[in-house]
Amino acid sequence: MDTLEKQALTDHLRDLRNSLIRSLVAVCIGFGVSYYFVQGIGEWFLRPLYEVLPEGSQLIFTSYQEAFFFI
Numbered sequence: 001m002d003t004l005e006k007q008a009l010t011d012h013l014r015d016l017r018n019s020l021i022r023s024l025v026a027v028c029i030g031f032g033v034s035y036y037f038v039q040g041i042g043e044w045f046l047r048p049l050y051e052v053l054p055e056g057s058q059l060i061f062t063s064y065q066e067a068f069f070f071i
Helices: 009-037 037-052 064-068
Strands: none
Touching: 009 064
């Protein structure tokens, strides 16, 4: 425990700000990558359901927001 350094409050706030910025950038990059592949992800996610549906049937969305997930 003697190896820990004491930091001023401004140093802690600076570290917190840097961590929040890095996290926000990582989330934005992850969102961008997943948005680019949304069609493939949706097809992969719904493939087991399509395999068990009867021939000629289709999926029905029961609320407005459900359809936006896999457009």
